[in-house]
Amino acid sequence: MSFVEGIRVFKPNEKAPDFIKGNFVINIKDFIKDAEKNAGDNFQARFVMKESKKGNYYLQWDDYVSNKQKDEDVPF
Numbered sequence: 587m588s589f590v591e592g593i594r595v596f597k598p599n600e601k602a603p604d605f606i607k608g609n610f611v612i613n614i615k616d617f618i619k620d621a622e623k624n625a626g627d628n629f630q631a632r633f634v635m636k637e638s639k640k641g642n643y644y645l646q647w648d649d650y651v652s653n654k655q656k657d658e659d660v661p662f
Contacts (some may be wrong), residue, residue, distance in 0.1 A: 588624065588647050592617030595643040608635070608643055610619055624649075 592613040598606040624647045625631050632648035 590617070590624075590645040590647055591620035593633075593645055595635060595645055597641075597643060 592615070594611045596609045597603055598608060611659070621631055633645045634648045635643055635645055
């Protein structure tokens with residue numbers, strides 16, 4: 587998995603209501619450039635949001651492929 591370029595993730599303000607889980611800032615040009623390299627054939631962008639050892643949030647591209655999907659790709 588590689589980091590998602592162009593999107594920064596922040597924890598919510600301490601005064602934010604409980605249903606706010608995070609804030610995102612997107613640099614459109616950087617994100618589009620990275621998405622063109624990492625988005626799948628169906629042009630979907632899948633991410634995994636993680637928490638670093640320092641407690642900061644970040645996104646990584648979700649490149650997980652289940653065994654079922656791998657089996658479906660076999661031509662026989």
